[in-house]
Amino acid sequence: MLCHLADLDDGEARGFEVPGLKAKVIVVRREGRVHGWRDLCPHYAGGTPMAWKRDAYLNGARTHLACHAHGAWFDIETGACVQGPCLGKRLTRVPLRLDKDGGIHLDR
Amino acid sequence: MQIIGPDFLVFGVDDVPACHDFLTAYGLDPVGYSPEKGGRYIALDGTGLEIRRRDDPSLPPALKTGNMLRLQVIGVVDEAALSAVEVELSRDRQVLRLADGTLRTQDDQGFELAFQVSIRKPLDLPGEKVNAPYAPGRPVNAVGVTQDMPAKPRTLSHVVLFTPDIDTAVGFYRDRLGFRITDTLTGAGPFLRPQANPDHHTHFFIRTPPYMQGVEHLAFHLGGPTELMLAGSRMMEQGFESFWGPGRHKFGSNWFWYFKSPLGCNVEFDADMDTHDDTWAPREAPMGPEASQAFLLQWRAKWAPGGGPPGGPKG
Ligand code: FES
Numbered sequence: 001m002l003c004h005l006a007d008l009d010d011g012e013a014r015g016f017e018v019p020g021l022k023a024k025v026i027v028v029r030r031e032g033r034v035h036g037w038r039d040l041c042p043h044y045a046g047g048t049p050m051a052w053k054r055d056a057y058l059n060g061a062r063t064h065l066a067c068h069a070h071g072a073w074f075d076i077e078t079g080a081c082v083q084g085p086c087l088g089k090r091l092t093r094v095p096l097r098l099d100k101d102g103g104i105h106l107d108r
Numbered sequence: 109m110q111i112i113g114p115d116f117l118v119f120g121v122d123d124v125p126a127c128h129d130f131l132t133a134y135g136l137d138p139v140g141y142s143p144e145k146g147g148r149y150i151a152l153d154g155t156g157l158e159i160r161r162r163d164d165p166s167l168p169p170a171l172k173t174g175n176m177l178r179l180q181v182i183g184v185v186d187e188a189a190l191s192a193v194e195v196e197l198s199r200d201r202q203v204l205r206l207a208d209g210t211l212r213t214q215d216d217q218g219f220e221l222a223f224q225v226s227i228r229k230p231l232d233l234p235g236e237k238v239n240a241p242y243a244p245g246r247p248v249n250a251v252g253v254t255q256d257m258p259a260k261p262r263t264l265s266h267v268v269l270f271t272p273d274i275d276t277a278v279g280f281y282r283d284r285l286g287f288r289i290t291d292t293l294t295g296a297g298p299f300l301r302p303q304a305n306p307d308h309h310t311h312f313f314i315r316t317p318p319y320m321q322g323v324e325h326l327a328f329h330l331g332g333p334t335e336l337m338l339a340g341s342r343m344m345e346q347g348f349e350s351f352w353g354p355g356r357h358k359f360g361s362n363w364f365w366y367f368k369s370p371l372g373c374n375v376e377f378d379a380d381m382d383t384h385d386d387t388w389a390p391r392e393a394p395m396g397p398e399a400s401q402a403f404l405l406q407w408r409a410k411w412a413p414g415g416g417p418p419g420g421p422k423g
């Protein structure tokens with residue numbers, strides 16, 4: 001389990017280390033739905049982590065996921081870059097599964 | 109043109125308190141800060157950053173790309189140098205003289221510029237001294253490091269811009285303002301230094317598509333590599349996230365450590381940059397990992413033999 005739904009406020013994002021994955025998994029909750037994204041900005045080949053501080057993945061207006069190296073903004077629901085260096089690219093989705101008790105898991 | 113380099117960089121941001129947290133941890137001193145209005149963040153010699161809200165009406169217009177850099181305030185040596193900039197740039201663009209004597213204009217790609225007689229106050233602070241065999245740098249009994257020694261940004265060093273058209277940028281900064289090209293990373297762009305500053309670079313341009321135009325990173329000089337390592341380690345211990353470094357660049361020889369920031373660009377600690385004069389012959393190398401650094405390291409949490417499993421981030 002990555003975390004519990006109750007640990008994640010609506011509009012909040014957190015990053016989780018997952019054994020075997022070289023980048024963290026970002027879990028972001030928005031309008032009741034939970035999305036998983038790899039913490040890899042697609043600006044540079046191979047990807048680089050995006051937060052400016054632990055769990056600080058959202059832009060200042062809290063409307064988008066952001067890479068804080070050069071300010072790329074990503075749609076929280078689709079992962080598509082909407083502004084900045086990654087236009088035309090998108091984040092890689094991590095499928096998540098919600099159990100009946102509100103636990104958030106990798107769906108694999 | 110007797111230009112020294114950037115005195116101030118002004119940003120219009122979405123999250124002022126986050127920038128305050130970041131920049132104070134980075135070691136700049138806040139002046140006049142409020143969460144509603146922002147503030148100025150000052151290095152030891154008086155240069156620094158100004159953080160305002162994106163919608164602050166006092167700011168020059170934003171770049172269309174969303175980048176948060178709003179203005180570069182460039183310092184020159186004296187009034188005569190300021191007049192020389194005014195005369196030169198007035199030939200083909202509007203240059204405003206503000207009430208405080210500052211010049212306001214734009215470069216050829218829409219980056220907003222101000223020029224002023226530099227506000228930097230020369231520092232009477234020793235740089236890092238290194239003891240080498242038969243060549244002691246420090247007096248006897250002087251220790252090289254203490255855990256809590258100061259490691260504060262001393263001066264605003266350089267700004268790196270994502271630039272859609274390098275030729276236009278060079279045409280403006282070299283041919284109009286008299287900057288020298290010190291070296292070039294082919295595939296990225298040139299490093300430039302203004303005539304009244306021996307530092308290897310105050311500006312570096314990276315060629316990008318127009319939708320990326322903006323600031324790529326900015327850097328302040330610290331007193332030496334030990335200060336840089338301490339300052340960066342303190343950031344890591346507080347949960348700030350490194351982007352690149354620590355390491356040592358080849359062009360400029362400066363030690364580097366870049367941190368991602370809520371300013372929408374990387375903010376770098378820099379130390380021990382080369383200086384040059386007009387006898388320097390510019391070098392050129394293809395942009396890539398080999399040309400970008402002499403070595404690259406990765407921070408870890410403190411550890412000692414016998415002290416449990418090694419800590420630190422993975423990958
Ligand atoms: S590395 Fe993410 S925007 Fe450049």
Ligand SMILES: [Fe+2]
Pocket residue numbers: 266268325326327364376378
């Ligand atoms: Fe730099």
